[in-house]
Amino acid sequence: MAYRYGWQGGVLSALLGSLMITFARQVNGAFADLHELEMFLTTQALIGIGLGIAISRQQQLANNLRHYQLRLEQELQARRALMEQLVHTEEDVKKAIARELHDEIGQNITAIQIQSMLVKRSADNDKTRQSGEQIERLAQQIHQSTRQLLRQLRPPILEEMSLEKALHHLIDEFSFHENGIHCHFHYALETEPESDTIIFTLYRLVQELLNNISKHANASEIHISLTQHQAQLRLVVHDNGIGILPTQPNNGFGLRGIEERICALGGEWEVISQLGTKIIVNLPTNSIEKREN
DSSP states (O other): OHHHHTHHHHHHHHHHHHHHHHHHHHHHOOSSSHHHHHHHHHHHHHHHHHHHHHHHHHHHHHHHHHHHHHHHHHHHHHHHHHHHHHHHHHHHHHHHHHHHIIIIIHHHHHHHHHHHHHHHHHOSSHHHHHHHHHHHHHHHHHHHHHHHHHHHHSOTHHHHSOHHHHHHHHHHHTTTGGGTOEEEEEEEOSSOOSOHHHHHHHHHHHHHHHHHIIIIIOOSEEEEEEEEETTEEEEEEEEOSSOOOTTSOOSTTOHHHHHHHHHHTTOEEEEEOSSSEEEEEEEESOOHHHHHO
């Protein structure tokens, strides 16, 4: 009773016990004198009340712990939702900038190249012709720099084909077969991910992992699988090389940046350094971007 109702239950339990003991004494005279009975009842009452108070305090602490745990979970969920929203916003901004660069700057560079060609053809002296050639070279450099920037902001290939075909194309670009490396790719998604951010993250992750493997792992076998189980996407990249570290310096998007993005999207990242390196990534399909659409 003390465990269930706290100190109130302890008092009630002590009173009931006292009544029962008093009744038993009246029936068979279990105690030698009244003083002995009083001491026993007092001790029992104090123990019951103390036990009740201790249990009440324990229950109060447990309730407080549950309350703070619930608040912590709510704050963590709110923080993750905010981080996820920031990731999607960042991706939308990159997409808009990439489109603007492609449309506006691309057209202007083309116009400059045409004008430089006209200058070269119509030049009546070497100095003017050389100026036209220099303008054409500068325009070509700007064009190459813009293309590189576009690839960093958002790979154009993702706008042209599905994720599966884009990953096949990416793997072919590394020319593993020509270098004696066997790369096996298994794609088993039920449908194309609806979130552009998740598609971009998966593509960049595979790109960075393959880049690190080709440079540092000294592997002869690479296995890549992308599967789906209910609302979870699972990417596994496994090689039989000497191993790679996610924290090692690298160029491009960066494994550390991708790891942070995975966490922000509510995913998990695991590195297993046995018999080569295996990296396992789990990402939810029910992202904020998908829920809002």
